[in-house]
Amino acid sequence: MLVAPHVSAAARHLTATRPVPGSTARHPRTYEGGPAFVREPREELFLLAVGNFVSQETFYESGADRDDRYTALVARLAVEHPAWTAGLLRWLRDEGNMRTASLVGAAAYVHARLAARTGEGPSNRSVVDAVLQRADEPGELLAHWIATYGRQVPQPVKRGVADAVRRLYTSRALLKYDTASRGFRFGDVLNLVHAAPDPAKPWQGALFRHALDRRHHPDRATAPADDPLLTAHRALLDTPVDERRALVTGPGGAERLAVAGMTWESVAGWLQGSLDAAVWEALIPVMGPMALLRNLRNFDRAGLPDQAVERVASRIADPEEVARARQFPFRYLAAHQHAAPRWAAALEAALDHCLANVPAMPGRTLVLVDRSDSMFFDTFSQRSTLSRADAAAVFGTAFALRAEHADLVEFGWRSAPVPYAPGEPVLDVLERFHRLGGTDTTKALRTHYRDHDRVLLVTDEQALPYTSAPDPIPREVPLYTWNLAGYRPAHGPAGPNRHTFGGLTDAAFRMAGLIESGRSGAWPWSGER
Structure with missing residues (x-):
């Protein structure tokens, strides 16, 4: 044996x-x-962190009870085992790919250590910075902190968020994440944490000023003249409505969208109508792997032709694309349960x-x-x-x-x-x-x-x-x-x-x-x- x-x-x-x-x-x-x-406690927190989505109702525990248990464990271990807890939170956001749990955990980590007046272990600032890996997350963490702990945001949180802002705020991120649907806009974050531009990024000062204008003076906000992405984006937005579809479906349409930082979501609103097969064909080359996965039923409804279907299926099943997507296996199973049979082989390969x-x-x-x-x-x-x-x-x-x-x-x-x-x-x-x-x-x-x-x-x-x-x-x-x-x-x-x-x-x-x-x-x- x-x-x-x-x-x-x-x-x-x-x-x-x-x-x-x-x-x-x-x-x-x-x-x-x-x-x-x-x-x-460390084992309990680890299993809870990787098996739970924040505010999720379960068979035996309410979402509120699980959230309370999670934050209480983080708070305790942030003081008793700070290096271990900081390592868990970084791992959760990176390899664990658990966005919300890592952000909520980082806030609990800082709050508990400030209350205990301890500076042992990784700094509060570094833990906040480490869990923020997408440009909308600085705003999400600040919104969570204010809703949970009050409007007094401590300096370690502000400084950690400012460090992340310098890493994450770019023109493309501004177009993707600085939207009216966000509770905290880029300008709100910059006002609160007073992030200085990164000296190694000479363009970032103008971008920060533009983000503030977009938030507080949208009627007169103009893109920096030397920013090609924002300039191309503005030009597309100014195109007459009746000319827009031809710009997308005509020669070089996909490249034009990419240069202007247009996502499939923004194109849907910009065209002011449903996306037909020709528009989807133009969008597919600039869509990421998870965007493709999310839109399989939309492709079918639009009657995407077989040649385009083959291109999408090839990308879904590509091992490099799967690795880049960093998705849990159940995402592919969920897609398989709802997609048409013609996607089955690609989804099976992706799952494999x-x-x-x-x-x-x-x-x-x-x-x-x-x-x-x-x-x-x-x-x-x-x-x-x-x-x-x-x-x-x-x-x-x-x-x-x-x-x-x-x-x-x-x-x-x-x-x-x-x-x-x-x-x-x-x-x-x-x-x-x-x-x-x-x-x-x-x-x-x-x-x-x-x-x-x-x-x-x-x-x-x-x-x-x-x-x-x-x-x-x-x-x-x-x-x-x-x-x-x-x-x-x-x-x-x-x-x-x-x-x-x-x-x-x-x-x-x-x-x-x-x-x-x-x-x-x-x-x-x-x-x-």
């Missing part, structure tokens, strides 16, 4: 779970009444590229996918219709397909093998999963474990009550739990060969393979361990 090699103390810190001390929590329970364990870091595990692997009601109730965000159950099925299927030999099982009140063939498309296998009620994890483990080399569980961990211990797997056999929801109660204890991970990121995919190959399973960012 293959046994995982020794795992460092840092790796155990990533996954440890501990019973809650004290008489009131001597026998903690899951939300369904099963025996549970409560994680060390997105899952490329799922390791090819040797030996025999048991993969258990939670299909309980709570997994179906919870979606990944308020704007998504994709359930955690479907995301779990994608993840589990990908593991099974890449393993040397795997038994793929769905479980709830009951459990059953999910048939698949080597090399079969992931999306085809998903059609064989079902909704299975409650979460009887122990029964599924007892029924399907047959001396496998490892077990992978994809679940929210909220198991039903049992008459005996919930872990019937021999202690020398690695059991990897992927917690997709970030609830506080854990379904099993810590210990050698017991590991819990969160989220569906590239880092999460790699963890089981890294541990079994003898590498450290430490936190996926540098800093305090």
